[in-house]
Amino acid sequence: MHRRVLLAAPALLALPAHAQPWSPDRPIRILVPYTPGAINDTLARLIGEKMGDALGQLGVVENRPGASGSLAIAATAQAAPDGTTMVVANTANLTMNPFLFANTGYDPQKDLTPLATCARVMNALVVPANSPYRTLAELVAAAKANPGKLSYASSGAGSSPHLAAELFRHRTGTDMAHVPYRGSAPGLADLIAGRLDFSIDNLPNTLPHVEGGRLRALGVTGSERDPTMPGVPTFQEAGFPGYEVYVWFGFVGPARLPAPIRDRLADAIIRIANGAETAERIRRAGATVWTRNPAEFAVLIGEELRKWGTVIRAANLRIE
Template sequence: MTSIRFNARRAILRAAAALSLGAALLPSAFAADNFPAKPITLVVPFAAGGTTDILARIIGQYMSEDLGQSVVIDNRAGAGGNIGAQMAARAKPDGYTLFMGTVGTHAINESLYKKLPFDPVKDFQPLSRVALVPNLLVANPQQPFKTVQELIDFAKANPGVVNFGSSGNGSSIHLSGELFKQMADIDMQHIPYRGSAPAVADLLGNQVAIMFDNMPSAISHVRSGKLVPIAVTTAERSPELPDVPTIAEAGIPGYEATSWFGLYVTAGTPEPIVAKLHASLVKALQDPKLVQKFADQGSTAYSETPEEFAAFMASETQKWAEVVKSSGASLD
């Protein structure tokens, strides 16, 4: 009799535990089924009108149509993207705050800044990279080199003579040049500017010799003949300039430096909601109309799994940490 009572009591406890677990899971499942029930905020850590903002708005439009709720862009510029990243990292993990991260916020800044107000890995759940933007190695036409090998030969024969402009210390444009210096084993002088526009202006005036500029801002000057395209920094040639070789094939095997952009959600967001957001994002990135809109901006649409994105981030962080250390760049 005692055994029967014990077994009955154990069965009741098991049933109660199962009911409790089911009740605990219901809110998450219900939230995912009904997500989104209100507008979603997409935090962009740079000012309106830049490449990050433009791509985010395109993505937001497509995801809004798919999810049935508005995706509202919130520009929070400053500190190389850190202000916006910190805001998104501290948001409620309910899927209603997305973040448009970059190679800066999630691969470079960790090594560049002495104190980072967020953790790129622990504070964010990656969804997918969304776009790749090649940098273009361009030179003023008055310079005595037109190819990667000619540039390397000239720099080795004239140490420290070649200077290269950038949009600022620690930017992807700056570090693309530092990576080139390391791999080519040459001495070039870095000239930092407050933004890409003034750097390009001095490049056009031959105040600086070369620049590793983002494709969207350099391509019009290449097409007009005001700048000489030497090579692209990506692993493959750009469809926009198919006759321009990659740096890797032109003389530095293994060289690759890409400005990339990715979408994140705050860490701790329920997995069903993460899955729903990822599915909507991938659907948008595979839409031919979006692909063309990205191409019009000099960007390549890209989609992957959250796991693939996380692995890519880890490799990028390690690569740029070594470049930052070698360059000596550091910001407060």
Template sequence: MAFSQLTRRATLMLGLMALSALPFSTPALAQGFPDRPITLVVPFAAGGSTDVVARIVAQKMSEDLGEQVIVQNVAGAGGNLGAANVARADADGYTILMGTVATHALNPLILKTKPYDPQKDFAPISLLVIVPNVLVVNPELPAKNVEELLALLKAKPDEYSYASSGNGTPLHLSGELFKKMAGVSMQHIPYKGAGPALNDVIGNQVPIMFDNLPSSSGHIKAGTLRALAVTTAERAPSFPDVPTVAESGIPGYETYTWNGLFAPANTPQPVVARLNEAANKALKDPAVIERMKEFSAKIVGSTPEELSAHVTAELAKWTPVVRDANVQMD
């Protein structure tokens, strides 16, 4: 065999070996995805609404994907620990995040040291659900609606206080946005969690609170809390008689807790598309729809582009609120 033929053959073999060592092409990766379990990181402790949403959706996604979607709670630093872990994970779709308004809007604005960029370090998958907050008061407070509450606050500035689950939390900043848009003053009393805050509102140590609707709903039904308004643009189906803040004299007011799926940045687009398909299919399951109704979660199910736009809008909305409230944390 001529030397030139040997050279060509050797070159061909080396080329084939090099190709075989490369990662699968994007279409092939998507076609074979997933071939092992997926970890869905919930950046909060088990039992909260974010954890509940994650477990409901993960179960149905597992059925569609043919591999288990395993929920892993990585609590700490207000959601930053779990979110940062996913931002640093391999961009292969096998580690994804249940993101929230805290991980992708508030924490990045509040923290002096930022462990990740909410836009550059993640690939959006789908905005899953929106969970309303609710403005509640102790029944002894002489305010039956938002209009009467505003009258009280304007008549006696800073005499009334409101509780929250902690400095810089979505519930704290819901109160700050309320103050800003209504032009009223009230003192903020931060607690180490929503539970202790709620207990003191029920006990009338603090008269006012913005809370997640799921955790307050039982107390509202029992009469130990009075719901003045929900914070979403539309009324909550589980409490159709409770008006929105916007329709109660503060037009344009809207806050809520939301849950969305994110992968690490640079995750191949076909993998993101497959995860999006499985997540949105799960949200259409009748059993999932009924479970979400139980705690007034509004099902969305979006494209990755729509979730990206949602994060951008949330950052724009909360930036002036965080600045005016002068909330900064290490």
């Protein structure tokens, strides 16, 4: 008996090493596809600063803007699959850019490993405060009666607000004129001045103007009403079933990331995002905590690629 225990000892001693969960051996680099101040950047910093408690290593944020976010995503795709490089991507980066640009430098389903989503924001369709349109149905009726005459602003060709409006146009069978701007602020300024008919923009961008009485919200693009504008119906409530648009944000790593590393990172991101302090700070940034695990995130990417691919091809959009 004593001899058998001694013979088994090496194997018993080896078990803890194999049973230990993966831990990074150096700080985790979190790439951000945009400049500081963007919501991707805010989320990267909120999650990164808590990684020391969750994983034993801090998340170090590195802003790498350019090519509508594609530079940071491509750099992540090319990184070693060791768990020390990830990027905070959004809907546009992963499911719109592949159809808009000839070469983004990555395939979102082949070159990346989905880890976890952490937040999302819905959009609101807004019109000037003195607009004659008080419902989505009235706006659509006017667009059908006057093809090509109604105009809408966006934060740029191929941006998520632009494509949200294209999806609306596609679903309603209307012809409306797109007026792209360099960012949301100048487009909303012209909308407030009455130079345009409407815009579908991220709720954090439109809410201050709605609350200030400068714009009127006709609908929100979420699956349910937003608590900041409880009197504004969803598109589905307003008679447009199946129209739902969120801009979501999630962490992805390079392809071939080993499952133990993937799962440990995903668990840390989800637990940090759902923590009371981080969740409140995400809410103050204008977003809602919304977490999905690696398998659910992969399904989401596939569904959104199909949806936005259809919209972009139908609109014949291409950015050189």
